Amino acid sequence: MKKRTPEGDALTALVLPVFELNGEFLAAAQDITEPTGLTPAWWQVLGATLDEPLSVADIARRVGLGLARQSVQRTANLLVDKGWAVYVDNPNHKRAKLLEPTPKGRDTVTELRDAQHAWSDAVGVAVGEGELQAFAATLGKILAASRDYRGGSA
Numbered sequence: 001m002k003k004r005t006p007e008g009d010a011l012t013a014l015v016l017p018v019f020e021l022n023g024e025f026l027a028a029a030q031d032i033t034e035p036t037g038l039t040p041a042w043w044q045v046l047g048a049t050l051d052e053p054l055s056v057a058d059i060a061r062r063v064g065l066g067l068a069r070q071s072v073q074r075t076a077n078l079l080v081d082k083g084w085a086v087y088v089d090n091p092n093h094k095r096a097k098l099l100e101p102t103p104k105g106r107d108t109v110t111e112l113r114d115a116q117h118a119w120s121d122a123v124g125v126a127v128g129e130g131e132l133q134a135f136a137a138t139l140g141k142i143l144a145a146s147r148d149y150r151g152g153s154a
Helices: 006-036 040-048 056-063 069-081 103-127 129-153
Strands: 085-090 093-101
Touching: 006 040, 006 103, 040 056, 040 069, 040 103, 056 069, 056 093, 069 085, 069 093, 093 103, 103 129
Parallel strands: none
Antiparallel strands: 085 093
């Protein structure tokens, strides 16, 4: 069996803590959204439409994070059913309606933004701006290197 390089060992040592961090971020998002009745996924989809109405396909592309168009469609339908969003005509496409937040949806996202800011401020102060910026830069390098590798070996 081929041994990893020290750099490969260092990267591998990050995998489980990063998965744990992802779980912590999801738990924090759940805590933030719970009082409003939204879920983190609903918040993500609704938040994508704050600046402009978007089609479901555009939301799926913009939001990223592996959300399939069908998943975004189900979420958009739920947001409409619960009064947080509405579908409006799309001037560029007859069948692909645009999702737009209602006043209730905008107010809810504003409430969530305030709660998210409180969480991020508290966590950010505890860790420190410099460490977070360095970590973000390192994450960006890891993502780019992984994408380059996968693109070259696919």
